[in-house]
Every structure is written in structure tokens, then in C-alpha cells.
Amino acid sequence: MGQPRPGAGHGDRRQQGPDVVYLIPDQLPKYARNIEPVDKYLDDAAKADYLPNVVTSVTIDGKMMGAPVLTSAVTPICNKKVFAAVGQTSYPTSWNDLLAMAPAFKAKGYDVTAYAGDVKNTLNQTFYPLLWQAGGDVFSPTASRSPSTARGPQGAELRQAARRRRLRGQEPAHHPAAIEQTRIAQNKVGCVWHVLPAEIEKFWGKENIQALPHFTESKQIGYGTVGSLSMLRNSKNKDAAGKWIAFASNAENSKKYDLAASFFSAKKSVGALYASDPVLGEQEKQVANSTVGPLNEKARDVQGVLAPEIQAALLGKKSVEQALDDAAKAADPLLG
Known part of the structure; x- marks a missing residue:
């Protein structure tokens, strides 16, 4: 116009x-x-x-x-073929459900889930849903500070995410591989929450996609x-x-x-x-x-400093506490 x-x-x-x-x-x-x-x-x-x-x-x-x-x-989707191969007849409704299933998947050579930890991925679809479900938020109520310590829901959820990674297998949490190069496309992963059905349909077959409600921890929410x-x-x-x-x-x-x-x-x-x-x-x-996530002028800037710290915690290069404290130190100056 x-x-x-x-x-x-x-x-x-x-x-x-x-x-x-x-x-x-x-x-x-x-x-x-x-x-x-x-x-x-x-x-x-x-x-x-x-x-x-x-x-x-x-x-x-x-x-x-x-x-x-x-x-x-963007809700969790699960692979019906993988669930059948593992002998799992019900689908998870919460992170506790998924964690309880993880040993059975691992014993059969499958991963119960996969985390897209490359820093180029948007946290809106990867880490933030875990944070929101745990009762946390990206910014403080005044929006003047980012998640500042590992003492609240943010730290608890990141510890859980790290635990999930250890349970599910060794899918890289840091390489920006195209989806066709991942175990997700190879039909080796049970459920994901950051992938759209259209992205995975040609690998799983639409008939094998089980869409689920947003997972629940302290509340049910997703991106x-x-x-x-x-x-x-x-x-x-x-x-x-x-x-x-x-x-x-x-x-x-x-x-x-x-x-x-x-x-x-x-x-x-x-x-x-x-x-x-x-x-x-x-x-x-x-x-x-x-x-949709936080309506803050610095939302994307804060993602840029949080993502590498979250990745470092998931890879075991930093403790969860250190990673979140370092992230807060880097993010807070962006907010003035």
C-alpha cells in the first residue's frame, strides 16, 4: 500500500x-x-x-x-510407532509421566524425547515452555530483571531438563543439525514439544503422529x-x-x-x-x-544471552546455578 x-x-x-x-x-x-x-x-x-x-x-x-x-x-507430539516398539500403551500428560517412561525407552534403544539446544533455536519453543509450566517467567513482574537466580522455578526446571537429557540418551544438545539428520526423523524419539507436525510428517507419517495437550507441571501452558x-x-x-x-x-x-x-x-x-x-x-x-511469551522490548536480546547459558548447563559445562547466575548478569544490563 x-x-x-x-x-x-x-x-x-x-x-x-x-x-x-x-x-x-x-x-x-x-x-x-x-x-x-x-x-x-x-x-x-x-x-x-x-x-x-x-x-x-x-x-x-x-x-x-x-x-x-x-x-x-505448538504442543507435544509423540511417535506412535516408537510407543508401539517400546510397548508403551498410554501417552504422557505431564513431565513426570514422561520421566517415568524414559528408562523403558532407553532400554529398547530409543530416546523418550529430544531437546533442541542449539543457540539458534528460539527459546519460545524449547526452554520457555518448560519454565512457564514450572510456574516461572522470563522477566520479573516489573520487567526490570531477567530470571536472576537458580533458586526459583527457573533453576528447578533447568535441573529437570538436564536430568531428562541424561535419561533419554545422547542426542546432541548443541549441534544445529537439520531435522532429517536427527534421531527424531529416524523414528528413534518418543515425543517432542518444539517441532511442528508439518515438519515431521514425511518422516513419521501423519497416521503415526499423536498430538497431545500442552504438558503440565505446576500449570498447563505452552507456546x-x-x-x-x-x-x-x-x-x-x-x-x-x-x-x-x-x-x-x-x-x-x-x-x-x-x-x-x-x-x-x-x-x-x-x-x-x-x-x-x-x-x-x-x-x-x-x-x-x-x-506468545513476554511482551518486552528486549525479549529477543535476552534470548540471545540466555540460550548459551542454558546450553552450557545441559551439556554439563556449568552447574545450573552458575549458568543461570551468569545469564542474569549478562541479561540485566540489557534491561537498563
């Missing part, structure tokens, strides 16, 4: 920036000063139709910084993204841009996009899109139990 630059000559094809951009929640705080809130461009019915956690995921200082058009829920349309503050066509955002994000039009791209709806009125799909249908049920 770009327009010619003011005063540009007939032959000048340079354009100003776009009026509308697509953003996910952890980008919103970083660009908030350049975004026009969309509240006044959406009618009350449209805003009321959004799922509550979806509205929260795009709201900063009481204002909606984007109009959501899609959601996801899911929200994609939204945001208007840039310097738009010269705000009324037109606002009308287009309202049109593109309405229940009917966003539903078409979601179905084409295998996402879930952000709208209550749409209901279930995948009730007949045994995999996506189960994950769709978890949208309301999903979170």
Missing part, C-alpha cells in the same frame, strides 16, 4: 514505506513507537470476537498494536504465536489502511487464510477449523492454553 514520495517527479519511482506490516508479538514492543494502535479502526464487535489471550498478546499500555489474523499452538496486521505511524493513508486491516482481519477473511496456511483462528465466532483432523484438531484445542 505504498504511495509515491511527496513531491516526487513523474519519473521518480521511489516509494515511502508500507502502510501495513505483519508482526508477531515479540516484535511489537520493539517497534511500538512506530506503530499506530488499531483500536479505533476495529468496531466493538470485531474486538469482542477475539480470544482473550489473543488480545493480551498484541496489547501494550492498554492499546491493541495489531489486528490478529492467526494463531498457533503459540499470534500473527497480526499493524499500521505504521507514518502512514499517509491511515483511514484506508485501517479499513483494509479491518477487512483482512475479519472472521470470514482471516478464516480463509488460516485454512490455506494451516493456522488456527484468533476469533471466537469461527470455532474449530480442524475438528476432523486428528493432529491439527487436537492442537487447535490448546490455543486458549498457549502464550
Whole structure:
């Protein structure tokens, strides 16, 4: 929706920036000063139709910084063939369940799970779900400090993650291998929580994917993204841009996009899109139990300093306490 630059000559094809951009929640705080809130461009019915956690995921200082058009829920998925080979007839609902199954998997030559510990992976899909499920959070309530010690849920959960790695086998926790080069693709891993069904279907077969609800420790929660349309503050066509955002994000039009791209709806009125799909249908049920992670301007920066420390703890290069203390020392200055 770009327009010619003011005063540009007939032959000048340079354009100003776009009026509308697509953003996910952890980008919103970083660009908030350049975004026009969309509240006044959406009618009350449209805003009321959004799922509550979806509205929260795009709201900063009481204002909606984007109009959501899609959601996801990255839940655990298990390999039915592996469970059959191990003789395991039930699926885990919690981390305690999974830990209890681990020795039987290991005895048969399988890994009960796999952790993607390369620092290039987003913590939103790897470590943070473990942290949230343990009752922890990435930032303190004032968002002025990162997880600062190993004395709270963060440390307890990282100790559990390290224990899980020792139980499940020796899948590398630090190499950025393509999924086809991992034991996951080789049908040697029972369950994962950071992989999308579409990524693994060609290796497992869709009929062998068992989608599960988010695991529970002290609470049931997991990661899911929200994609939204945001208007840039310097738009010269705000009324037109606002009308287009309202049109593109309405229940009917966003539903078409979601179905084409295998996402879930952000709208209550749409209901279930995948009730007949045994995999996506189960994950769709978890949208309301999903979170996008912290809405903090420094969220991605903090991930950058936490990830190598978490990796060091999982590989046994540092104690959990030392790794988390070192992570806090590196992260806190980023928050001012």
C-alpha cells in the first residue's frame, strides 16, 4: 500500500514505506513507537470476537498494536510407532509421566524425547515452555530483571531438563543439525514439544503422529504465536489502511487464510477449523492454553544471552546455578 514520495517527479519511482506490516508479538514492543494502535479502526464487535489471550498478546499500555489474523499452538507430539516398539500403551500428560517412561525407552534403544539446544533455536519453543509450566517467567513482574537466580522455578526446571537429557540418551544438545539428520526423523524419539507436525510428517507419517495437550507441571501452558496486521505511524493513508486491516482481519477473511496456511483462528465466532483432523484438531484445542511469551522490548536480546547459558548447563559445562547466575548478569544490563 505504498504511495509515491511527496513531491516526487513523474519519473521518480521511489516509494515511502508500507502502510501495513505483519508482526508477531515479540516484535511489537520493539517497534511500538512506530506503530499506530488499531483500536479505533476495529468496531466493538470485531474486538469482542477475539480470544482473550489473543488480545493480551498484541496489547501494550492498554492499546491493541495489531489486528490478529492467526494463531498457533505448538504442543507435544509423540511417535506412535516408537510407543508401539517400546510397548508403551498410554501417552504422557505431564513431565513426570514422561520421566517415568524414559528408562523403558532407553532400554529398547530409543530416546523418550529430544531437546533442541542449539543457540539458534528460539527459546519460545524449547526452554520457555518448560519454565512457564514450572510456574516461572522470563522477566520479573516489573520487567526490570531477567530470571536472576537458580533458586526459583527457573533453576528447578533447568535441573529437570538436564536430568531428562541424561535419561533419554545422547542426542546432541548443541549441534544445529537439520531435522532429517536427527534421531527424531529416524523414528528413534518418543515425543517432542518444539517441532511442528508439518515438519515431521514425511518422516513419521501423519497416521503415526499423536498430538497431545500442552504438558503440565505446576500449570498447563505452552507456546503459540499470534500473527497480526499493524499500521505504521507514518502512514499517509491511515483511514484506508485501517479499513483494509479491518477487512483482512475479519472472521470470514482471516478464516480463509488460516485454512490455506494451516493456522488456527484468533476469533471466537469461527470455532474449530480442524475438528476432523486428528493432529491439527487436537492442537487447535490448546490455543486458549498457549502464550506468545513476554511482551518486552528486549525479549529477543535476552534470548540471545540466555540460550548459551542454558546450553552450557545441559551439556554439563556449568552447574545450573552458575549458568543461570551468569545469564542474569549478562541479561540485566540489557534491561537498563
